[in-house]
Amino acid sequence: MHMLLWIFYLSSYCVLSVNAWYDCPRAVCTSCLSAEIHDAPGVGFDLTPSYGTAVAHYYNGSVVEIAHVQGNSEYLEYMARLVSSPEPQDETKTLPQHIARWLHVSDAWSRKCGRWLLKKLGYSTKDGIEIISDLLRELKDSTEREILQSLDRVAITIPDLSSLRQKTINAALEDLGLRTWLGDSPYYPKRLVEADAVYAANGYGLCKNYRNIFECTDEFEASFASPAVFLVSFSRHLLYTAISTPLYGEALAIVTTDEAQVLDFEFGLDRLFQDDSQALWDRLRQQLLVLPRESEFTVTHIFLAGESATNPRFLAVWKDALSELSPMLSQDSKMTVANSSETLNPTFAAARGAALYSRRRQEVQADCEEPPECEIMRQQGQARSFGKQDL
Numbered sequence: 001m002h003m004l005l006w007i008f009y010l011s012s013y014c015v016l017s018v019n020a021w022y023d024c025p026r027a028v029c030t031s032c033l034s035a036e037i038h039d040a041p042g043v044g045f046d047l048t049p050s051y052g053t054a055v056a057h058y059y060n061g062s063v064v065e066i067a068h069v070q071g072n073s074e075y076l077e078y079m080a081r082l083v084s085s086p087e088p089q090d091e092t093k094t095l096p097q098h099i100a101r102w103l104h105v106s107d108a109w110s111r112k113c114g115r116w117l118l119k120k121l122g123y124s125t126k127d128g129i130e131i132i133s134d135l136l137r138e139l140k141d142s143t144e145r146e147i148l149q150s151l152d153r154v155a156i157t158i159p160d161l162s163s164l165r166q167k168t169i170n171a172a173l174e175d176l177g178l179r180t181w182l183g184d185s186p187y188y189p190k191r192l193v194e195a196d197a198v199y200a201a202n203g204y205g206l207c208k209n210y211r212n213i214f215e216c217t218d219e220f221e222a223s224f225a226s227p228a229v230f231l232v233s234f235s236r237h238l239l240y241t242a243i244s245t246p247l248y249g250e251a252l253a254i255v256t257t258d259e260a261q262v263l264d265f266e267f268g269l270d271r272l273f274q275d276d277s278q279a280l281w282d283r284l285r286q287q288l289l290v291l292p293r294e295s296e297f298t299v300t301h302i303f304l305a306g307e308s309a310t311n312p313r314f315l316a317v318w319k320d321a322l323s324e325l326s327p328m329l330s331q332d333s334k335m336t337v338a339n340s341s342e343t344l345n346p347t348f349a350a351a352r353g354a355a356l357y358s359r360r361r362q363e364v365q366a367d368c369e370e371p372p373e374c375e376i377m378r379q380q381g382q383a384r385s386f387g388k389q390d391l
């Protein structure tokens with residue numbers, strides 16, 4: 001073989017061998033998912049630093065935007081604290097570890113008990129898990145009312161803050177009796193960041209064969225694409241921008257982190273209107289340009305998201321900033337226009353990506369591959385139950 005081709009093969013092998021264990025064939029499942037689980041709606045939440053949204057993605061492909069819940073002042077303060085501190089915050093109130101172990105109690109119970117004790121001792125402030133749980137509870141309740149069944153599992157997108165740990169989110173879910181689709185299996189992602197979810201919700205980076213995790217990734221490795229996704233999320237309370245670079249262009253893949261981000265509570269829409277100073281709007285415009293200007297990546301995709309992204313004055317500033325950006329973009333970069341009818345509602349874009357991820361996971365087992373007979377069995381099961389209804 002040609003020398004260069006060998007070098008090329010070797011170097012791509014080195015890249016791939018990082019994930020080599022991950023390419024091993026998986027065990028064949030010994031049982032099949034029930035149709036009830038397989039066909040259940042996928043539910044996605046988007047937890048932003050100031051509000052949360054919920055979306056359900058049904059098996060038949062229908063997508064419903066369910067709820068948009070503002071964080072209370074406690075939530076906003078907590079998030080502002082996370083943004084200003086790069087260190088993970090571990091402020092959970094639990095029973096001391098050794099006591100919990102001795103009592104053989106679950107983490108959730110230990111948290112409940114620890115909080116109860118502290119309340120008795122006169123401490124009334126909530127910990128981060130409780131604060132997040134409060135917001136998630138509202139999303140959960142609205143979702144259950146919409147899908148007419150109890151909610152068991154969700155995927156949640158979160159801002160890519162080093163101080164916000166997936167463990168905290170998962171504990172908040174656990175306190176509500178919910179399980180997560182993130183970090184539940186070594187084959188699937190531990191974290192879902194907003195930029196990646198919005199990229200997926202807009203139809204990019206989605207493999208066809210999602211039932212087989214390796215074939216899914218293989219669909220992308222051949223392309224050698226290297227997109228850089230620029231997300232601008234604008235809300236009443238803050239501006240959040242991020243650049244992420246999905247490996248080979250695959251969305252919802254096992255590694256999803258942002259390369260760089262700006263998170264600024266100074267530039268929320270509320271504040272901009274309250275102060276109504278041109279100088280503040282000008283600074284917002286500068287903030288919009290920071291990442292693409294400084295990034296080593298050439299932006300290939302641009303998405304607007306967030307509850308205030310359709311505000312006309314913001315859009316005007318955004319369009320103006322874009323004109324300055326265009327020389328820095330790749331020739332054929334893809335953008336969403338926030339107000340056209342065929343684009344997604346930016347408030348729900350990230351939750352849609354998360355719901356899509358849940359929907360896909362609903363059809364596969366985490367640690368094994370279903371044999372083809374499973375699908376046949378499910379269809380027969382359905383045929384039987386249809387038969388009963390007909391009688």
Ligand SMILES: *[C@@H]1O[C@H](CO)[C@@H](O)[C@H](O)[C@H]1NC(C)=O
Nearest residue numbers: 041058059060061062063147
């Ligand atoms: C899909 O299923 C949902 C829930 O059962 C239903 O409300 C919706 O109308 C269905 N959509 C289509 C296109 O069949």
Ligand SMILES: *[C@@H]1O[C@H](CO)[C@@H](O)[C@H](O)[C@H]1NC(C)=O
Nearest residue numbers: 310312315319337338339340
């Ligand atoms: C959407 O954007 C276009 C182009 O900027 C503008 O002309 C139009 O008025 C906007 N429509 C709405 C409903 O805001």
